[in-house]
Amino acid sequence: MKILFYDTKSYDQQSFDTTLKDFPSVKIEYMKSDLDPRTAALAEGFDAVCAFVSSDVGSRTLEILHEKKVRLVLLRCAGYNNADLEAAKRYDICVMCVPGYSPEAVAEHAMALAQACNRRLYKAYNKVRENDFSLNGLMGFNFYKKTAGIIGTGKIGAAMCRICRGFGMRVIAYDVYQNESLKDFVEYVSLEQLLSDSDVISLHCPLMDSTYHMINIDTIRQMKDGVILVNTSRGALVNTEDLIEGIRMHKFAGVGLDVYEEETNNVFEDRSDEILEHSTTARLLSFPNVMITSHQGFFTREALTAIASTTLQNALDFQQGKASNNTVTA
Secondary structure, rough: EEEEEEEOHHHHHHHHHHHOOOOOEEEEEEEOOOOOOOOOOHHHHOOEEEEOOOEEEEEHHHHHHHHHHEEEEEEOOOOOOOHHHHHHHHHOEEOOOOHHHHHHHHHHHHHHHHHHHHOOHHHHHHHHOOOOOOOOOOOOOOOOEEEEEEEOOOOHHHHHHHHHOOOOOOOEEOOOEEEEEEOEEEEEOOHHHHHOOEEEEEOOOOOOOOOOEEEEHHHHHHHHHHHHEEOOOOOHHHOOOHHHHHHHHHEEEEEEOOOOHHHHHOOOOOHHHHHHHHHHHHHOOOOOEEEEOOOOOOOOOOHHHHHHHHHHHHHHHHHOOOOOOEEOOO
């Protein structure tokens, strides 16, 4: 099987090349450009393409891939909201993802963001670098015996629940489907109660019509004053304009974001100073209690190895005609 690998970073190539030795029937060609209607034509002669959560796997892209006789789209990520599954079905293209590469990696990063916001670690670091060892503006609060509200209790959300329990927190959760593995220490509540009761809120749910902008000015107003909000899931779960309004209302002790709405538009790809200056993400960075990281929650050695292994196994399963739980359908 020949795979054209889009949006290649050095760490992608390293992890996949290391894993390829276990998949001798698979050959990969790497390219830096991301997948979209302009670059889809480059897949001629390939059996499959490998894309990421920010790639454009829309109807036009899939139409061109179909014309080039590509049968498989391998998403090296858990999310697939960027893929038009109806179009994929229409063009007889299989779409496969990596649903659980390393939930602990993302959950640990979510807690790191929560802790960094709470204890003002970014501000403390910069103060000390300027030879200022004063404690002004650095006060946080104990997580011990506080309430953690986890929205979405799949594999990553469940890992976050366990971390919060380890901190001695009361853990409440909201999800359409309850995770039975958490029943001994997690209390499922309504979204309204979670918002009003939680000292720390962490988002771990997929992006769907029902979750789009679930954090908006109305839900923000239901939160406690001084709450910490963390999003390591999908940027569009949060209405950024409303989040900025909530920050100006002094609703949040801190906001930790590893994802943001503008990722889907690749707004930072050309590094235009004008675009950066007027982006909502840049506006968020102007607030002293907001910490933003560059979608690195998944970025551990263990996670990259798991992503490569599962993606290549998906390719092999497709090649051999095996059914897979990693196939996503409309």
